[in-house]
Amino acid sequence: MASFLVYYGTGEGQTAKIADRIVVTLRARGHDATGVDTTETPANLTLDEYDAVLVGASIHGGKHQQAVIDFVDANRDELSAKPTAFFQVSMSSATEEGQEQAAGYVEAFLEETDWHPDRIAQFGGALRFSEFGFLKRFMVKQVVKREMPDLDTSQDAKFTDWQAVEDFANDVAAFVEGRLGIPTPDAGSSADQQ
Numbered sequence: 001m002a003s004f005l006v007y008y009g010t011g012e013g014q015t016a017k018i019a020d021r022i023v024v025t026l027r028a029r030g031h032d033a034t035g036v037d038t039t040e041t042p043a044n045l046t047l048d049e050y051d052a053v054l055v056g057a058s059i060h061g062g063k064h065q066q067a068v069i070d071f072v073d074a075n076r077d078e079l080s081a082k083p084t085a086f087f088q089v090s091m092s093s094a095t096e097e098g099q100e101q102a103a104g105y106v107e108a109f110l111e112e113t114d115w116h117p118d119r120i121a122q123f124g125g126a127l128r129f130s131e132f133g134f135l136k137r138f139m140v141k142q143v144v145k146r147e148m149p150d151l152d153t154s155q156d157a158k159f160t161d162w163q164a165v166e167d168f169a170n171d172v173a174a175f176v177e178g179r180l181g182i183p184t185p186d187a188g189s190s191a192d193q194q
């Protein structure tokens with residue numbers, strides 16, 4: 001068994017849902033996994049007690065959460081000494097045309113933090129128009145009109161491929177098991193679609 005930290009930033013909650021699914025998948029594989037939201041970081045959080053760390057962030061206005069960047073900056077040396085992974089959640093990853101944009105966000109993050117995670121994943125997020133305030137709804141609809149003209153903005157849009165999230169968690173787990181010399185268990189599918 002290995003211990004995993006899944007540290008993430010989230011604006012409207014989709015990255016939190018994805019982090020939860022990763023935690024559930026890792027636990028189903030027999031590991032210890034803890035999810036920590038940047039806004040609820042315990043004062044005594046230390047990476048010493050974890051064998052591996054996954055870091056997640058979503059994109060707003062082309063940027064990742066500053067708290068996630070600060071976390072990587074503050075812990076770069078420790079992260080470099082452990083198996084690590086990064087996952088990014090954005091609207092760009094939801095479309096074929098957006099792939100280059102999404103990859104650019106990842107590149108900018110890695111360049112800014114000077115961090116080299118062992119595994120990287122990009123997931124489509126969600127646009128829960130029904131939960132946005134007036135201004136955010138207006139703003140996002142303007143962007144959607146430009147980037148995803150065919151999207152029906154009268155209802156919430158969910159783009160996350162949950163199988164891809166589970167596959168990523170299992171791939172990271174297999175990598176960590178290999179590094180630590182832990183036997184690979186049988187992985188099962190973990191939870192309902194969200």
Ligand SMILES: Cc1cc2nc3c(=O)[nH]c(=O)nc-3n(C[C@H](O)[C@H](O)[C@H](O)COP(=O)(O)O)c2cc1C
Pocket residue numbers: 009010011012013014015016058059060061062063089090091092093124125126127136139140
């Ligand atoms: C105000 C706002 C701005 C956004 N800006 C971008 C953007 O610049 N590029 C992009 O690909 N996605 C953008 N998105 C889409 C988010 O990345 C997507 O909704 C994601 O699921 C958010 O994850 P979170 O709920 O964990 O914050 C934006 C979403 C909102 C609400």
